[in-house]
Amino acid sequence: xxxxxxxxxxxxxxxxxxxxxxxxxxxxxxxxxxxxxxxxxxxxxxxxxxxxxxxxxxxxxxxxxxxxxxxxxxxxxxxxxxxxxxxxxxxxxxxxxxxxxxxxxxxxxxxxxxxxxxxxxxxxxxxxxxxxxxxxxxxxxxxxxxxxxxxxxxxxxxxxxxxxxxxxxxxxxxxxxxxxxxxxxxxxxxxxxxxxxxxxxxxxxxxxxxxxxxxxxxxxxxxxxxxxxxxxxxxxxxxxxxxxxxx
Amino acid sequence: xxxxxxxxxxxxxxxxxxxxxxxxxxxxxxxxxxxxxxxxxxxxxxxxxxxxxxxxxxxxxxxxxxxxxxxxxxxxxxxxxxxxxxxxxxxxxxxxxxxxxxxxxxxxxxxxxxxxxxxxxxxxxxxxxxxxxxxxxxxxxxxxxxxxxxxxxxxxxxxxxxxxxxxxxxxxxxxxxxxxxxxxxxxxxxxxxxxxxxxxxxxxxxxxxxxxxxxxxxxxxxxxxxxxxxxxxxxxxxxxxxxxxxxxxxxxxxxxxxxxxxxxxxxxxxxxxxxxxxxxxxxxxxxxxxxxxxxxxxxxxxxxxxxxxxxxxxxxxxxxxxxxxxxxxxx
Numbered sequence: 001x002x003x004x005x006x007x008x009x010x011x012x013x014x015x016x017x018x019x020x021x022x023x024x025x026x027x028x029x030x031x032x033x034x035x036x037x038x039x040x041x042x043x044x045x046x047x048x049x050x051x052x053x054x055x056x057x058x059x060x061x062x063x064x065x066x067x068x069x070x071x072x073x074x075x076x077x078x079x080x081x082x083x084x085x086x087x088x089x090x091x092x093x094x095x096x097x098x099x100x101x102x103x104x105x106x107x108x109x110x111x112x113x114x115x116x117x118x119x120x121x122x123x124x125x126x127x128x129x130x131x132x133x134x135x136x137x138x139x140x141x142x143x144x145x146x147x148x149x150x151x152x153x154x155x156x157x158x159x160x161x162x163x164x165x166x167x168x169x170x171x172x173x174x175x176x177x178x179x180x181x182x183x184x185x186x187x188x189x190x191x192x193x194x195x196x197x198x199x200x201x202x203x204x205x206x207x208x209x210x211x212x213x214x215x216x217x218x219x220x221x222x223x224x225x226x227x228x229x230x231x232x233x234x235x236x237x238x239x240x241x242x243x244x245x246x247x
Numbered sequence: 248x249x250x251x252x253x254x255x256x257x258x259x260x261x262x263x264x265x266x267x268x269x270x271x272x273x274x275x276x277x278x279x280x281x282x283x284x285x286x287x288x289x290x291x292x293x294x295x296x297x298x299x300x301x302x303x304x305x306x307x308x309x310x311x312x313x314x315x316x317x318x319x320x321x322x323x324x325x326x327x328x329x330x331x332x333x334x335x336x337x338x339x340x341x342x343x344x345x346x347x348x349x350x351x352x353x354x355x356x357x358x359x360x361x362x363x364x365x366x367x368x369x370x371x372x373x374x375x376x377x378x379x380x381x382x383x384x385x386x387x388x389x390x391x392x393x394x395x396x397x398x399x400x401x402x403x404x405x406x407x408x409x410x411x412x413x414x415x416x417x418x419x420x421x422x423x424x425x426x427x428x429x430x431x432x433x434x435x436x437x438x439x440x441x442x443x444x445x446x447x448x449x450x451x452x453x454x455x456x457x458x459x460x461x462x463x464x465x466x467x468x469x470x471x472x473x474x475x476x477x478x479x480x481x482x483x484x485x486x487x488x489x490x491x492x493x494x495x496x497x498x499x500x501x502x503x504x505x506x507x508x509x510x511x512x513x514x515x516x517x518x519x520x521x522x523x524x525x526x527x528x529x530x531x532x533x534x535x536x537x538x539x540x541x542x543x544x545x546x547x548x549x550x551x552x553x554x555x556x557x558x559x560x561x562x563x564x565x566x567x568x569x570x571x572x573x574x575x576x577x578x
Contacts, residue, residue: 054473056469056472056473070475072473073473075466075469075470077466079464079466079467079469079470081467081470081485081488081489082489082571082572082573083488083489083491083567083570083571092474092484093474095484096471096474096475096476096480096484097474097475116296116297116300116301117304119301120304124570124571124572125572126571126572126573127308127572128308129303129304129307129308130307131303131304131307132304132307132308140474144474144475161303162303162307165296165299165300165303168296169296169300172293172296
């Protein structure tokens with residue numbers, strides 16, 4: 001598996017109707033099992049790019065190759081079904097994947113345990129905190145059992161303490177499951193903390209404006225000096241890109 | 248291999264601290280999947296994370312307290328009962344002080360007497376049973392007709408644009424207006440009554456369902472699609488349950504309209520093979536200039552309307568809203 005390409009994007013362009021170009025000549029390939037962070041300021045089309053990879057939208061020009069099984073997606077809002085318990089929400093994903101009824105319950109509980117939520121399995125979304133809801137959403141995304149996991153600013157609405165924990169949780173899940181993860185964020189530190197590779201998108205139109213690889217990814221924390229150092233570098237480049245729009 | 252492609256993709260900012268690694272050394276092998284972490288250090292770290300998360304979860308959630316029976320009684324059952332008692336007391340006081348003509352303003356006791364008289368003769372029981380049966384059956388027919396119609400209109404946009412305004416218009420039209428036509432079409436039979444009830448209740452149910460479907464957050468549909476639901480399963484597993492609050496509100500209103508339309512139909516259409524309902528009883532008392540009987544019938548009609556709401560719709564709605572966290576606390 002390793003070394004293979006999971007997602008290949010070539011000369012991708014996107015415009016909505018007769019509007020301006022949102023994405024222009026985006027080229028990117030993501031290796032199987034790789035953790036890539038897509039970083040950019042508002043309006044850089046990172047969510048658009050993610051929707052295109054997810055197959056929720058179609059490119060105007062260019063091509064996107066994703067694994068035939070498709071991709072699981074996690075959004076900024078947990079978007080759990082409010083009438084279902086945490087377990088039933090995960091079971092819904094299993095059901096839509098075609099898992100037999102008898103196997104669903106056990107598998108759902110196992111997935112909830114993966115995100116340390118076994119005790120909250122019978123709770124409904126409104127009884128859970130924001131971080132817990134996102135963990136249920138993560139378990140639900142894992143339940144889809146797709147090789148690629150797309151995440152659209154999934155932790156943006158959480159408080160800093162919870163976000164830190166979820167970073168650790170996500171990293172652990174990634175190492176355990178070997179999923180290919182594309183993580184969209186506008187938070188430079190988050191990108192530097194999580195990614196094996198950080199891809200910076202410029203704004204209007206969105207293009208790949210820079211790439212950073214991180215050699216040593218284990219043991220990173222949001223406050224680690226190497227994360228801070230990389231953040232400074234990326235921020236500089238990001239500001240340069242933003243300034244370009246002033247002229 | 249993908250790395251070479253990456254470096255050509257876009258402009259790669261060259262930084263001295265960037266080391267390009269082979270993917271093979273970086274990426275965890277997928278077959279680790281089911282195996283628990285083996286080394287003691289990782290297990291330690293996992294346990295740390297676990298307890299940390301458990302602590303934070305505990306801090307960020309409050310255990311929900313189910314409202315106690317006594318508390319519910321004092322906050323939601325007692326106030327209306329006290330109010331009604333006060334109303335009756337005021338009424339009695341007025342009758343005692345002002346001494347109005349008893350054939351125009353009877354006292355509460357006169358109305359009670361009229362009610363027990365109707366009960367003893369068996370007319371009240373017959374009327375209540377007849378009306379309730381028709382009301383419930385008519386309402387159920389309206390549900391069976393209105394639900395697929397509402398779903399169809401909610402999901403097929405062009406159809407909704409064409410038919411929607413008419414349905415909303417029908418909701419404004421008092422269903423009594425259908426009584427003369429119904430009598431001409433069906434004669435003085437039960438069909439007339441059911442037709443009027445149907446015309447009264449269906450628009451509410453249809454509108455409730457459409458409103459419910461329209462208020463389904465687009466997020467949930469998107470998630471359903473992402474999870475792999477096709478059109479049918481999206482409708483049955485996501486859209487319908489999400490639209491339930493609007494649908495139940497529509498049902499509640501539909502029942503109110505059913506009951507009202509039924510009474511109107513029973514007052515106007517008397518005789519033939521139409522049975523003896525509460526509306527008929529009301530009309531009969533009017534013909535006998537029996538104001539006590541009229542008020543007794545009005546009170547019974549009101550009471551049954553409230554009773555159905557209290558024992559059926561209110562618990563249904565409360566349970567549904569509480570499950571979804573749409574009910575603010577215990578109040």
